[in-house]
């Protein structure tokens with residue numbers, strides 16, 4: 688599996704090679720007017736087929752950032768890609784000195800909740816947004 692920065696010309700952040708290329712561990716965010724300072728990645732399978740998106744957004748360096756993963760290609764659900772991508776985002780925040788990451792999952796989306804827990808995210812509250820109930824999750828990182 689590969690995680691690739693979405694912008695043309697960005698470095699490839701390949702999970703399996705990150706330990707060999709420390710420079711890939713530098714977060715390279717950019718400003719997006721809708722979602723704040725953010726870093727957006729494509730998730731590819733072993734054959735470079737696009738299967739989803741992973742995103743760090745609302746980045747506040749030294750404070751916190753919000754995470755999101757979506758496997759858009761349904762046949763790839765439940766094969767571990769979502770958890771691996773989420774762990775990649777968390778590790779990227781950790782090495783970028785972002786001490787807290789957070790996200791939300793719609794109540795009843797048990798697959799999504801399971802993958803959050805597998806990546807170490809812990810529930811800290813609940814919220815209703817536009818009539819939809821969400822479970823709020825966070826993780827404090829040792830940086």
Ligand SMILES: CC(C)(COP(=O)(O)OP(=O)(O)OC[C@H]1O[C@@H](n2cnc3c(N)ncnc32)[C@H](O)[C@@H]1OP(=O)(O)O)[C@@H](O)C(=O)NCCC(=O)NCCS
Pocket residue numbers: 756757758759763764765766767768769770771791792793796797798799800801802805
């Ligand atoms: C949510 C999502 C990102 C998870 O990624 P994924 O690659 O499917 O998840 P993983 O395979 O890494 O892990 C899913 C886990 O949920 C478990 N699971 C699957 N269906 C489940 C269910 N109905 N109830 C509880 N657990 C379930 C799986 O068994 C797996 O755990 P395991 O590996 O210990 O067996 C992906 O399924 C997705 O994008 N779905 C559609 C969009 C969506 O729901 N987005 C919400 C993001 S917050």
